Amino acid sequence: MSLTQDVELAQFGFSEPDIHRALGTIKVRDVDYADLYFESRVSESVSMEEGIVKRAAKSVSQGVGVRATAGEKTGFAYSDELSSKDLALAAETARYIANSPQGAQPVPVASRAKPARDLYPADRPVTDIATAERVHLLNLIDAEARRYDPRIVNVMASFNMEYKRVLVATTDGLLIGDVQPLTRLQVTCIAEEKGNRQIGSFGGGGRVGFAYYQEKNRYADYAREAARQAILNLSAVEAPAGVMPVVLAGGWPGILLHEAIGHGLEADFNRRKTSVFSNLLGKRVASDVCTIVDDGTIPFRRGSLNMDDEGTPTSKTVLIEKGILRGYITDRLNARLMGIPLTGNGRRESFQSVPLPRMTNTFMLAGESEPQDILRSVKRGLYAVSFGGGQVDITNGKFVFSASEAYLIEDGQVTKPVKGATLIGSGPDILTKVSMVGHDLKLDEGIGTCGKDGQSVPVGVGLPTIRIDEITVGGTQ
């Protein structure tokens, strides 16, 4: 295993006196804190459809984001020109929010640091993998999916990889960098039978190299799984409508926690008291079988980071402990203003955006029930195995998420597949209705992307099999 590669200021064309000067310009009397975020990113993608890999794209970007905070105010500027002149201009702009534009304050000389651990050691940049190897993998996927069933009429697949170097310099003397690889393989199949067309998708990834997809023939599993879902949907019936018990399978259905609970516990909404969870710290918000954490420290996961985008080490934060609301997830601004612990959740999409408190990997810890017993306990309900996306309105707590693979449960047995089921519920209410939690905790495959304030960041979710006693299912029947 290699240690985290060093990210040096010199890679961005700057020296320590340059950043000292820029931070010094910003640090005037009213400014509490300022930071510089240098980023360089190379991403590449190849995609296949109709049996041929016909598209390849590469994108290179670099720049610096300059931020100053004064009380609740944030001033922010960014530049995709990495010159001393542009950095100085950005610094002038960022400090506009201060009431005392004159006179600089001293900032400590930065002491260079590396994250204390390496959660995603990469021997070499993931983008060094030859395009030909990626093209070959996508061709194998096409063949595997079509071999699964002759009713598979189209296969689309794409492989994306990104290699990002970041460096954070702050007015309290922090200078720390990280190298963050990220890859993802996605497969979509279209099945057709007598004019009935259906879609199935599957994918996975993480902060892993290309070899991950070849280990244990993972790529072939993805292809078969996408094909299986598309074929399954050919026989799916219309989803039921109304309130009923729902069993969620482990893994990706953990998106429920992300939408129903996670966003509502992000510190910015709670500082502003616009979240439905604002006044519920220490209160019961879930049944006592529910313990939920946000953990950015799991090796190789899509949502994991050695440090967040403010240079704080990520951590494992208990959000709900046996049903009691225990904590919020924070970035520096909100932790400071609220006087609560810094959890290492300050994340940003790129140098062009400000950090916000964001989730990393959010999941429920395993319980004690047998998954089979959970299913057997339901007389008539829905068993949801896989989902598309979800969304929440954090002010009233209403969230939805849509099933891409679900079945009816009749007399404790999983029966017909259903299509088009959307679940809708209320955040502070839904986990009080979780009556059984399985011992089979599973994390998702590594495909999640979370949107907030126009910024997308990679995240992970996880869940054991759980029973929700009642939730509204939006089908047509």
Place this chain on the structure above:
Amino acid sequence: MSGALQTTQDLTQLASDLLARAKKRGATQADVVVADGDTFSVQVRLSAVDRLTKAREKRLGLRVFIGHRSATASTSDFSTESLERLVADTCALASAVAADDVSGLPDASAMAKELPDLGLYDATTLSTDMQIELARRAEASALAMDTRITNSEGADFNSASGRVVLGNSHGFLGDYRSSTFSVSVSPVATDAGSGGMQRDSWYAVQRKYAKLDSPESVGQEAARRTIRRLGARKVPTTKGPVVFDPEMAGSLLGHLCSAASGYALYKGTSFLIGQLGQKLAPDFVTVYDDGLMPGGLGSRPFDGEGLPTRKTTVMERGRLASYLLDSYSGRKLGLVSTGNASRGVGESPSVGPTNFYLVPGAKSPSDIIGSVKNGLYVTELIGFGVNMVTGDYSRGAAGFWIENGELAYPVEEITIAGNLKRMFADIELIGSDLEFRGRIASPTVKIGEMTIAGN
């Protein structure tokens, strides 16, 4: 922050240089997009500045064809070494992928010849303090509307202006400037009895500053929309008519637009496959995509491949009259591009709308609500429960229950479900209230029957 590049002439020169370099590296065809622009945004919350952002950005994208193999690449680094590497990398990528018989630039003879001035650019520059003040005024008028407005997620004012240059190896070289100004407010209201909170928002966006609604009117509308949601409850599961307000009807139209995209059609991911010329909706349903609308938020003098933009009839009296196509998806389907190539700087073109809208009818929104005995008026939809392959539709909704032709009470935590094909066929009434607030716009629409899931 001023970059090294200052003028449109510099950008066109850069585009020409890159095309020449690509040719030298073996590209048989190529095109280049260069974009740069300034953005400013301020968010004010409870009258104080919350966040202020300012930047100048630039980006360049190159697409090369080596015979029928193609690849794209983009960068924000315009240094000579970086551009040399970009050209080499793009050509290497193109050599590594498979040949695709229908790939290539549009025909040289089809390129846009005249570039109409569509009124997309406004040189007005507003001072930082002025923009802060506009956001403050918008929020203040929302906060002053009603004592039940107790909090705010803030008000934003944004301004942006930029240039786009597109050049290709046919010798086409076009450019245009554009600008946008926008203001939005998100108030939070609290119900005195239950303590429950609701949020809603309103916004205005225009290419010309002088046309922007006053910040006060935006703030007041945001407050009105927020307050009316207080006390929302669930309704029993039922079937009934659903009236979509213009914003939500616009989202339905957006699904039609995605399904009419040439890419969705040839890949088999659209519920409109094989429907060209078919009657899909009643006679009073006509949909246009008009790229030449003066001052339109989706207007442009040429598309992402340099083809002239135009007005396309997508649905004519209920009949699907045209798909939306660029030259690649057109060739795949044996059709001609409709000038709808949409191109992010670093991507291959895809299809996107220009100004895509449903032609208004004669009824006022209150007439439409008045036509419903028992049903739902939808003002908000959340979630992603739309299957574009089948048209199956199931989304979270909030709005108002209609009783005897009147909005009776607010509702939430419900879903509406149906199938988009059936929903378009089941359009009963179209309102007179068309307003453009984006690339896709619709008046109020009433659908005959959908499944509404609640208690």
